[in-house]
Amino acid sequence: MATVSRAISNPAIVSEATRQAVEAAIAETGYTLNFTARNLRQQQVGGVLALVPNLANPFFSQILSGISEVLRSHHLSLLVMDTTAVPDQPAMTVLGPYLTRSRSDGVIVLDGQMDPHLFARAGCPPLVQACEWIEGLSAPRVLADNVEGGRLAARHLTDLGHRRILHLTGPEGSSLTTSRREGFLRGLAQAGLPAPDDSHRMTGDFTARFGQQVAAHLLAMPDRPSAVFCDNDEMAIGLMHGLIAAGLSVPRDISVMGFDNIEMAAYCSPGLTTIRQHRARLGRRAAELLLAQMKGQTVTDHVTLGVDLVVRGSTGPCAET
Amino acid sequence: MATVSRAISNPAIVSEATRQAVEAAIAETGYTLNFTARNLRQQQVGGVLALVPNLANPFFSQILSGISEVLRSHHLSLLVMDTTAVPDQPAMTVLGPYLTRSRSDGVIVLDGQMDPHLFARAGCPPLVQACEWIEGLSAPRVLADNVEGGRLAARHLTDLGHRRILHLTGPEGSSLTTSRREGFLRGLAQAGLPAPDDSHRMTGDFTARFGQQVAAHLLAMPDRPSAVFCDNDEMAIGLMHGLIAAGLSVPRDISVMGFDNIEMAAYCSPGLTTIRQHRARLGRRAAELLLAQMKGQTVTDHVTLGVDLVVRGSTGPCAET
DNA sequence: CCGCGTCATGTAATCGGTTTCATGTGACGT
DNA sequence: ACGTCACATGAAACCGATTACATGACGCGG
Numbered sequence A, B: 001m002a003t004v005s006r007a008i009s010n011p012a013i014v015s016e017a018t019r020q021a022v023e024a025a026i027a028e029t030g031y032t033l034n035f036t037a038r039n040l041r042q043q044q045v046g047g048v049l050a051l052v053p054n055l056a057n058p059f060f061s062q063i064l065s066g067i068s069e070v071l072r073s074h075h076l077s078l079l080v081m082d083t084t085a086v087p088d089q090p091a092m093t094v095l096g097p098y099l100t101r102s103r104s105d106g107v108i109v110l111d112g113q114m115d116p117h118l119f120a121r122a123g124c125p126p127l128v129q130a131c132e133w134i135e136g137l138s139a140p141r142v143l144a145d146n147v148e149g150g151r152l153a154a155r156h157l158t159d160l161g162h163r164r165i166l167h168l169t170g171p172e173g174s175s176l177t178t179s180r181r182e183g184f185l186r187g188l189a190q191a192g193l194p195a196p197d198d199s200h201r202m203t204g205d206f207t208a209r210f211g212q213q214v215a216a217h218l219l220a221m222p223d224r225p226s227a228v229f230c231d232n233d234e235m236a237i238g239l240m241h242g243l244i245a246a247g248l249s250v251p252r253d254i255s256v257m258g259f260d261n262i263e264m265a266a267y268c269s270p271g272l273t274t275i276r277q278h279r280a281r282l283g284r285r286a287a288e289l290l291l292a293q294m295k296g297q298t299v300t301d302h303v304t305l306g307v308d309l310v311v312r313g314s315t316g317p318c319a320e321t
Numbered sequence C: 001c002c003g004c005g006t007c008a009t010g011t012a013a014t015c016g017g018t019t020t021c022a023t024g025t026g027a028c029g030t
Numbered sequence D: 001a002c003g004t005c006a007c008a009t010g011a012a013a014c015c016g017a018t019t020a021c022a023t024g025a026c027g028c029g030g
Helices: A002-009 A016-029 A035-042 A058-073 A091-098 A146-159 A175-190 A208-220 A233-245 A263-267 A279-294 B002-009 B016-029 B035-042 B058-073 B091-098 B146-159 B175-190 B208-220 B233-245 B263-267 B279-294
Strands: A047-052 A077-082 A106-109 A127-130 A141-144 A165-169 A201-203 A227-230 A255-257 A274-276 A302-305 A308-310 B047-052 B077-082 B106-109 B127-130 B141-144 B165-169 B201-203 B227-230 B255-257 B274-276 B302-305 B308-310
Touching: A002 A016, A035 B035, A047 A058, A058 A077, A058 A279, A058 B058, A058 B077, A077 B058, A106 A279, A127 A279, A141 A146, A141 A279, A146 A165, A146 A175, A146 A227, A146 A255, A146 A274, A146 A308, A165 A175, A165 A208, A165 A233, A208 A227, A208 A233, A208 B263, A227 A233, A233 A255, A233 A263, A233 B263, A263 B208, A263 B233, A279 A302, B002 B016, B047 B058, B058 B077, B058 B279, B106 B279, B127 B279, B141 B146, B141 B279, B146 B165, B146 B175, B146 B227, B146 B255, B146 B274, B146 B308, B165 B175, B165 B208, B165 B233, B208 B227, B208 B233, B227 B233, B233 B255, B233 B263, B279 B302
Parallel strands: A047 A077, A047 A106, A106 A127, A127 A141, A141 A302, A165 A201, A165 A227, A227 A255, B047 B077, B047 B106, B106 B127, B127 B141, B141 B302, B165 B201, B165 B227, B227 B255
Antiparallel strands: A077 B077, A274 A308, B274 B308
16 A cells, blocks of 8 residues: 555656556556545645635636636645625634635635634634735735726826716725725826715625616716716626616716726627726736745735726717816 | 544534533634544545636636535535646546545536546546536536527527528537527528528637627628527627627617526627526536435436526617518 | 665554444433 | 443544555675
């Protein structure tokens, strides 16, 4: 048995003759290695857990794709867990048992709305936060430059002459919402515009359906904004759909901007002006940071990935100026 | 140790006093169960592997979501593996080691283009095919009724008076392509139309980009079709985008249909007429079939899930009639 | 010819639980 | 008072690999 083990995991240290004998025996008997036994002995699992708020959201699947790519090259597998699928049980009960060294060698958290205490317990494996971050959790973060993205959006719209701009944000409490809002306000200020009042901010939930519903609200506003900046593309696409269905023209009557540059942003009509995030790269960086931690290095970096403006057909000059 | 094990996994058989003592000791020492050890002894892994052609494709993430839901309720975790991420190495080398009972308790294959020999080896865990199937692999299948979907599409378009219809299919060799084509042809025949010649069929790759490129081709056709049926929504949306960018109006100048009813189908402009597949339900059924197999039942069913027509704005009466 | 180092391989301990089996305790019926 | 039985718990085997250690064969220098 010991020789077989050596022949499989470190062929160099067995003689050529026995290596071939082992190989032949394996082929003959149909032997397969038991990875559970190996993992028990070697005190590692061979897999990394990703905690995703919503698996059905294409935004995350591209990040997962990047993570998966890096993990694969290190012979690690990817476990995926949907944090919203938790029914009414406390998250601790459901997720708790998975946040253990014996369940995964590392964890990548893509959800910003979780309880930091979940990760503070003994036996929790190395941790990296990606995309969003959790208030009160100090684990390394890999984030897009959301502040800069918000600023670029404000800049783009003000350059086009827009002055009354509705900001359709993400949910309250999300780190994404806070930073994008911050950048957006900064951008307005840089353009010399006064800070907008609360009637020009709406809190959304990142779904296209919500964006569509906002269209009606927008049409009823007394002093209708000439542009809308949405905190993600889904909401922007839903909004455009609602506006067009109501007979408005985008961008002639109203400009719409998104954030993320999901694939569909390029293929809806008109094409959606948005802020590009490199999701696959973000996933790769997160996986790399995690691997470094798993090797024992203490990583404290907070990586920020650049974003840029992608101009398409959904934004145009303000009609009033 | 034995008592602790009992207190944790089967509290009913220990006395109340010791149960509490164990609980207190756990809280005090920060003990966490080693799942690898448990799995080794119990000869199971506690996880199911999903083989996905492309993680970045939203189509699959919703199926995964359904799978994940069912697995979670049975205390199983979901491993996800992207089959395309395999570089130039033979799939056997990369995927082989994962298709073992010691790596996962079951496998759900969402990819129709894999080598059936991969799964024929000794030690391969229970298997279910979902969404697509592999030629020569007899494992149970959970599929949408693709033939009926194709038929419904043909029916809808012919009802609107269209007679020259381009069929933009999926890749050659995919089971999806074959069945949708079959249904489509059957639908045309039922409407009393002659079998279309090859100039009215194009082979695509399920990407929006490809759909967009088809727009140019379409405009150059001598006897331009009045409608296009695409084998998935991504291609249809890309095509619409291309047509609209070229100055055509959908559906006035040309009708476009998709297949799948992805979320974006409802939010693009015009809304996309398509065939609805219940992806989450498909994932759930697949997971349930796998669970049954894992319990030792021999499942040979090939489950077919119904589809239906969703009419939106992208299809309209044929202008010529 | 002997001693020592090197290399390949066999032996046994180990990882950390689960589970079978044996033991001990107390309740209960006769 | 004694036998029986149920029940809770401790002891030890077990899952299947890895790996430290021991052994044996062989080669080479003194």
